[in-house]
Amino acid sequence: xxxxxxxxxxxxxxxxxxxxxxxxxxxxxxxxxxxxxxxxxxxxxxxxxxxxxxxxxxxxxxxxxxxxxxxxxxxxxxxxxxxxxxxxxxxxxxxxxxxxxxxxxxxxxxxxxxxxxxxxxxxxxxxxxxxxxxxxxxxxxxxxxxxxxxxxxxxxxxxxxxxxxxxxxxxxxxxxxxxxxxxxxxxxxxxxxxxxxxxxxxxxxxxxxxxxxxxxxxxxxxxxxxxxxxxxxxxxxxxxxxxxxxxxxxxxxxxxxxxxxxxxxxxxxxxxxxxxxxxxxxxxxxxxxxxxxxxx
Amino acid sequence: xxxxxxxxxxxxxxxxxxxxxxxxxxxxxxxxxxxxxxxxxxxxxxxxxxxxxxxxxxxxxxxxxxxxxxxxxxxxxxxxxxxxxxxxxxxxxxxxxxxxxxxxxxxxxxxxxxxxxxxxxxxxxxxxxxxxxxxxxxxxxxxxxxxxxxxxxxxxxxxxxxxxxxxxxxxxxxxxxxxxxxxxxxxxxxxxxxxxxxxxxxxxxxxxxxxxxxxxxxxxxxxxxxxxxxxxxxxxxxxxxxxxxxxxxxxxxxxxxxxxxxxxxxxxxxxxxxxxxxxxxxxxxxxxxxxxxxxxxxxxxxxxxxxxxxxxxxxxxxxxxxxxxxxxxxxxxxxxxxxxxxxxxxxxxxxxxxxxxxxxxxxxxxxxxxxxxxxxxxxxxxxxxxxxxxxxxxxxxxxxxxxxxxxxxxxxxxxxxxxxxxxxxxxxxxxxxxxxxxxxxxxxxxxxxxxxxxxxxxxxxxxxxxxxxxxxxxxxxxxxxxxxxxxxxxx
Numbered sequence: 001x002x003x004x005x006x007x008x009x010x011x012x013x014x015x016x017x018x019x020x021x022x023x024x025x026x027x028x029x030x031x032x033x034x035x036x037x038x039x040x041x042x043x044x045x046x047x048x049x050x051x052x053x054x055x056x057x058x059x060x061x062x063x064x065x066x067x068x069x070x071x072x073x074x075x076x077x078x079x080x081x082x083x084x085x086x087x088x089x090x091x092x093x094x095x096x097x098x099x100x101x102x103x104x105x106x107x108x109x110x111x112x113x114x115x116x117x118x119x120x121x122x123x124x125x126x127x128x129x130x131x132x133x134x135x136x137x138x139x140x141x142x143x144x145x146x147x148x149x150x151x152x153x154x155x156x157x158x159x160x161x162x163x164x165x166x167x168x169x170x171x172x173x174x175x176x177x178x179x180x181x182x183x184x185x186x187x188x189x190x191x192x193x194x195x196x197x198x199x200x201x202x203x204x205x206x207x208x209x210x211x212x213x214x215x216x217x218x219x220x221x222x223x224x225x226x227x228x229x230x231x232x233x234x235x236x237x238x239x240x241x242x243x244x245x246x247x248x249x250x251x252x253x254x255x256x257x258x259x260x261x262x263x264x265x266x267x268x269x270x271x272x273x274x275x276x277x278x279x280x281x282x283x284x285x286x287x288x289x290x291x292x293x294x295x296x
Numbered sequence: 297x298x299x300x301x302x303x304x305x306x307x308x309x310x311x312x313x314x315x316x317x318x319x320x321x322x323x324x325x326x327x328x329x330x331x332x333x334x335x336x337x338x339x340x341x342x343x344x345x346x347x348x349x350x351x352x353x354x355x356x357x358x359x360x361x362x363x364x365x366x367x368x369x370x371x372x373x374x375x376x377x378x379x380x381x382x383x384x385x386x387x388x389x390x391x392x393x394x395x396x397x398x399x400x401x402x403x404x405x406x407x408x409x410x411x412x413x414x415x416x417x418x419x420x421x422x423x424x425x426x427x428x429x430x431x432x433x434x435x436x437x438x439x440x441x442x443x444x445x446x447x448x449x450x451x452x453x454x455x456x457x458x459x460x461x462x463x464x465x466x467x468x469x470x471x472x473x474x475x476x477x478x479x480x481x482x483x484x485x486x487x488x489x490x491x492x493x494x495x496x497x498x499x500x501x502x503x504x505x506x507x508x509x510x511x512x513x514x515x516x517x518x519x520x521x522x523x524x525x526x527x528x529x530x531x532x533x534x535x536x537x538x539x540x541x542x543x544x545x546x547x548x549x550x551x552x553x554x555x556x557x558x559x560x561x562x563x564x565x566x567x568x569x570x571x572x573x574x575x576x577x578x579x580x581x582x583x584x585x586x587x588x589x590x591x592x593x594x595x596x597x598x599x600x601x602x603x604x605x606x607x608x609x610x611x612x613x614x615x616x617x618x619x620x621x622x623x624x625x626x627x628x629x630x631x632x633x634x635x636x637x638x639x640x641x642x643x644x645x646x647x648x649x650x651x652x653x654x655x656x657x658x659x660x661x662x663x664x665x666x667x668x669x670x671x672x673x674x675x676x677x678x679x680x681x682x683x684x685x686x687x688x689x690x691x692x693x694x695x696x697x698x699x700x701x702x703x704x705x706x707x708x709x710x711x712x713x714x715x716x717x718x719x720x721x722x723x724x725x726x727x728x729x730x731x732x733x734x735x736x737x738x739x740x741x742x743x744x745x746x747x748x749x750x751x752x753x754x755x756x757x758x759x760x761x762x763x764x765x766x767x768x769x770x771x772x773x774x775x776x777x778x779x780x781x782x783x784x785x786x787x
Binding site for chain 2: 020021023051052053105106107108109124125180182183187188197198206207208209210246255256258261267268269270271272274276278279280281282284285287288289290
């Protein structure tokens with residue numbers, strides 16, 4: 001009898017592990033009051049780069065204060081489709097990329113000039129919808145970061161808007177300022193600082209769909225339906241430089257086709273939210289946990 | 297006073313006492329520091345532990361702290377294996393005493409002062425003592441090599457059941473010797489880059505640089521060091537288990553030369569990564585790993601065959617059921633080799649699959665995903681070695697009857713549930729998307745936490761039992777005081 005009971009418990013646990021996830025579960029909507037069209041000025045000069053605080057410097061540049069939102073990306077696709085900058089290719093949106101120099105290093109793959117995947121349309125976690133003519137955003141996700149976008153799709157958006165993806169150095173400086181802080185807001189991390197794995201924000205439910213993105217600029221000190229956030233802007237006023245979504249950066253390194261991401265995401269532990277932590281993937285990779293912002 | 301002296305004498309002057317102390321030290325570190333990550337961190341336990349113990353956690357020093365933590369646990373593990381070797385193999389009494397004493401002081405200093413330095417403010421005197429502890433362990437390793445010197449005619453064997461040359465040169469002892477020598481040399485392989493990066497404390501974790509096409513010699517050296525040390529710990533425990541079970545016969549004669557060959561070639565391959573031979577180093581490593589793993593397979597075949605034969609000796613024509621029943625009758629004798637087999641599903645098999653599908657599958661995923669596979673892979677391997685030690689330790693404790701069954705099967709089943717779940721977690725992207733993974737992740741996490749948590753509970757019960765036993769005048773400890781592991785080798 002005991003054995004049957006234990007076996008049944010085990011089967012129940014296994015079945016619970018295989019239960020389907022409702023990717024369209026109701027999403028709370030909040031207006032954060034942060035303008036995703038705003039840019040921050042980053043002055044020229046030196047700063048502490050990386051975990052070991054090497055000194056690096058940059059020229060002056062501007063960078064978006066938030067990640068590119070799904071609404072911004074839908075607007076881009078609508079105009080870019082008309083302009084012929086992007087094309088619909090079955091279940092994909094593709095665009096031209098001029099290619100990289102190939103060095104033949106071990107594990108390096110050729111990135112040749114041609115049409116590359118910007119975004120998939122058939123991925124269940126894609127929040128951009130296409131009716132054959134117009135791109136729209138799934139209701140509730142308008143002010144969330146654009147995700148499920150490849151590096152090419154991020155690169156294309158920025159280029160189309162007369163900007164570019166920030167280099168890793170630029171990204172880190174914008175997040176860190178001139179001191180040695182590990183997080184954009186300072187030395188330590190609280191759950192109310194950022195959207196990360198099991199941070200108990202209003203958008204996650206670890207018993208079913210897990211973590212989800214939060215609206216850009218959510219962690220700005222406001223209270224949302226009783227959930228108090230801590231203002232977590234970087235010294236230059238950027239939001240979501242830690243957590244929410246990994247952000248593609250623009251560097252193309254010799255001998256490797258991988259593209260680097262920064263910032264950690266809703267799916268990573270707090271250690272990956274430290275400003276110097278790097279992640280990378282092939283440029284065709286897309287995920288509900290990866291987005292981007294532009295610099296110019 | 298005599299009360300303390302007797303217990304101290306048992307704990308630090310007998311093989312089983314020394315093993316008990318080292319297991320207790322590892323258990324305490326694992327229990328406390330296990331609360332700083334994973335689900336414990338999610339539940340907020342980490343913050344409580346940090347405050348309660350007054351830890352000084354600096355974000356940028358996480359990698360350095362982890363390196364010291366790994367070394368602290370690994371040194372205790374090395375000490376346990378050393379005690380087993382000195383308890384199982386013939387050697388001069390002086391060497392045995394000196395090796396055990398030096399390595400004990402070494403790992404305890406390493407552990408206490410290393411962890412003190414890493415987690416409780418940076419007292420540089422502590423760091424110095426930590427390095428001193430590591431140096432003592434190295435010195436004990438050198439002494440062990442001398443003690444095991446297989447060309448000493450005193451240790452030649454004549455029994456034809458065991459692998460030896462015509463002149464009597466003991467090939468099993470040579471395998472122990474080769475493993476000890478290569479371990480000492482491979483420790484240097486870590487010590488040199490350790491000093492290099494330690495000068496300025498630019499610590500890094502190997503899994504974080506794995507995809508970079510350009511690596512420095514020092515980085516290669518660190519990567520090589522951590523791989524070979526774990527492999528050598530695995531090879532040594534295989535030899536130890538073989539000796540405890542009294543591995544012999546034709547399979548022993550085939551296995552021991554393979555073990556020697558595999559160990560040497562494997563090390564040459566790993567050391568080759570910092571030489572111009574780097575492009576072919578991996579091939580050499582595969583060539584070295586194959587005979588070592590085949591030798592372990594021969595041990596497994598011999599052990600299972602013996603368990604079946606011993607267990608069915610009273611039956612004239614045993615059927616499959618009889619044989620299976622005989623095989624699993626004693627979990628402490630069956631468990632170590634079963635865990636070695638299980639390792640192929642959770643570690644070796646996964647590693648080979650990853651190597652074959654690396655660019656096609658695994659390197660399409662983000663580096664952080666690959667990191668999960670890498671860290672899961674070697675955490676499981678380390679933990680499997682730990683369970684093998686615990687199974688052998690159960691036998692050392694003289695568990696009999698139902699206690700033996702419960703202890704042995706609990707360790708096997710609980711650990712295999714956890715390790716199996718870790719393996720599925722590592723590979724989850726093959727069958728579930730990121731957006732849809734949460735229920736599966738939850739189920740796997742429950743399995744992992746349940747398996748490992750219960751394993752720690754069993755260890756805690758065992759340690760409490762041994763602690764209470766120390767307060768008895770005629771406790772088990774008195775029996776173990778003069779009892780050597782060599783006396784308990786299967787006959």
